[in-house]
Amino acid sequence: MTGAGGQLAQAFQELTKEDGTCVFLSKSELDITDTTQVGAVMAEASCEWVVNTAAYTAVDAAESDEEEAFQVNAEGPRRLAEACRAHGARLAHVSTDFVFDGAANRPYETSDEPGPLSVYGRSKLAGERAVAETLSGEELIVRTSWLYGGRSSNFVSTMLRLLGDRDELSVVADQFGTPTWAMTLARRMLGLIDADARGIHHVTDSGSATWYDFAVAIRDVAFEVGLLVDRIPIHPISTEEYPTPADRPRFSVLAKARTDRLLGDCAPHWRTSLEQHLSDAKGTLQDMERNGG
Numbered sequence: 387m388t389g390a391g392g393q394l395a396q397a398f399q400e401l402t403k404e405d406g407t408c409v410f411l412s413k414s415e416l417d418i419t420d421t422t423q424v425g426a427v428m429a430e431a432s433c434e435w436v437v438n439t440a441a442y443t444a445v446d447a448a449e450s451d452e453e454e455a456f457q458v459n460a461e462g463p464r465r466l467a468e469a470c471r472a473h474g475a476r477l478a479h480v481s482t483d484f485v486f487d488g489a490a491n492r493p494y495e496t497s498d499e500p501g502p503l504s505v506y507g508r509s510k511l512a513g514e515r516a517v518a519e520t521l522s523g524e525e526l527i528v529r530t531s532w533l534y535g536g537r538s539s540n541f542v543s544t545m546l547r548l549l550g551d552r553d554e555l556s557v558v559a560d561q562f563g564t565p566t567w568a569m570t571l572a573r574r575m576l577g578l579i580d581a582d583a584r585g586i587h588h589v590t591d592s593g594s595a596t597w598y599d600f601a602v603a604i605r606d607v608a609f610e611v612g613l614l615v616d617r618i619p620i621h622p623i624s625t626e627e628y629p630t631p632a633d634r635p636r637f638s639v640l641a642k643a644r645t646d647r648l649l650g651d652c653a654p655h656w657r658t659s660l661e662q663h664l665s666d667a668k669g670t671l672q673d674m675e676r677n678g679g
């Protein structure tokens with residue numbers, strides 16, 4: 387697995403720690419943009435599946451760092467796909483809801499035409515296409531959205547910090563998507579790998595929300611489990627009131643029926659996953675306190 391240290395890779399690590407069959411490689415151990423290193427690692431590893439969680443994920447920074455974003459998100463996956471083809475391994479590659487333009491008024495199907503609005507979205511779409519061209523139908527591409535989990539910095543950890551430090555907050559309330567716990571995504575990707583799935587799959591938690599809805603839920607659940615001592619006011623604002631370098635889709639909920647049929651169930655509602663994540667986070671903090679950490 388590439389991108390060890392990232393939030394999705396941390397979830398895979400947690401889920402597979404008992405069986406020990408999965409090897410996790412950080413950027414320093416496997417830089418996916420380095421053809422020689424990719425070839426050498428693949429020759430040595432003789433693995434059945436490669437899971438690519440490595441990516442350039444700084445959506446706003448990518449606007450002024452296009453070359454690096456395309457190197458990591460498009461050329462890196464192409465090199466991995468070529469190495470998988472050469473060594474007879476399957477590739478599971480992770481992509482994003484940001485390949486869509488957000489103009490839809492119903493959840494995006496895997497067959498819908500992409501139309502990325504940002505450098506990040508274009509680089510991820512180029513990665514999907516490079517993988518599909520190289521592996522001609524043998525690839526598994528999993529699009530997800532609004533990911534959080536592990537010890538990395540993400541929307542949930544940022545909100546928890548701000549909700550603890552500030553007297554009030556304003557959060558964008560006119561972009562709709564689905565918050566997704568990295569554990570849900572990792573579990574369902576393992577299910578897709580077991581099912582020998584091919585082509586594009588959409589995997590997120592269930593339901594939909596705005597960033598404002600998500601922030602309110604984080605505040606309320608964190609307060610209930612004792613991670614916050616207070617519930618500060620959160621104000622809904624428009625995208626125009628919170629300008630960012632990268633444009634984001636106004637609506638990027640992904641249709642998951644095809645994947646749910648294959649897996650025989652559907653993902654938990656995003657709020658259920660959030661509750662689980664925050665109660666796990668509370669448990670980790672309590673363990674650290676008990677152990678004097």
Ligand SMILES: NC(=O)c1ccc[n+]([C@@H]2O[C@H](COP(=O)([O-])OP(=O)(O)OC[C@H]3O[C@@H](n4cnc5c(N)ncnc54)[C@H](OP(=O)(O)O)[C@@H]3O)[C@@H](O)[C@H]2O)c1
Pocket residue numbers: 388389390391392393394395412413416417418419438439440441442443458462480481482483510530531532533534538
């Ligand atoms: N985060 C989201 O909200 C979101 C939403 C939709 C889709 N996705 C997709 O989901 C996947 C997993 O995302 P994530 O949130 O787990 O990402 P993440 O936490 O940012 O982790 C990405 C990892 O990739 C590593 N990396 C960067 N460049 C690399 C290179 N050249 N070679 C090898 N490793 C490299 C990073 O290492 P360094 O930290 O050392 O650079 C980091 O450990 C990605 O494909 C992402 O595009 C994410």
